[in-house]
Structures are given as structure tokens and as C-alpha cells.
Amino acid sequence: MKIDEKLYQEEIKFCANIATRLGYKSEIMFDLLLKVKSGPMDQKDIDALQESTAKYLTIQ
Numbered sequence: 001m002k003i004d005e006k007l008y009q010e011e012i013k014f015c016a017n018i019a020t021r022l023g024y025k026s027e028i029m030f031d032l033l034l035k036v037k038s039g040p041m042d043q044k045d046i047d048a049l050q051e052s053t054a055k056y057l058t059i060q
Contacts, residue, residue, distance in 0.1 A: 002038040023059035031056070 012033075016026040035049050 002033075002036055005038050007033070019056075023057055024053070025056045025058060028053055028056040 012029060015032070016029045019028050019032075020026050031049075031052055035045075035052065037045065041049075
């Protein structure tokens, strides 16, 4: 979604739909949009992202 550094409403809706199907609340998209980088992410960034998005998981 962010690989081309352009965000489209349809892409955001699609990704929110996929996140919901994977068991996340659709609000996860706000965290993802703010924290996912379009370039490489180091392990520290990935770990922080996993921790912050865990609260949106509805299936335990």
C-alpha cells in the first residue's frame, strides 16, 4: 500500500478489509498508516509495530 509512496482510498479500504478478515479491528489501519515505512524497517521497528497492533486483534 505504501510501496509507491501514494495512498489511495481504495487501497486503504482493501487493506482494512483484509485486516478484518485476519481478525483485527479495522481501526488498525490508523496505526499501520502512521508506523509502517515505505522503505526497509529494522527489527526494532517491526517489534514495536507488532506490540502496538496486538491491541487490535480480536481473535485470541
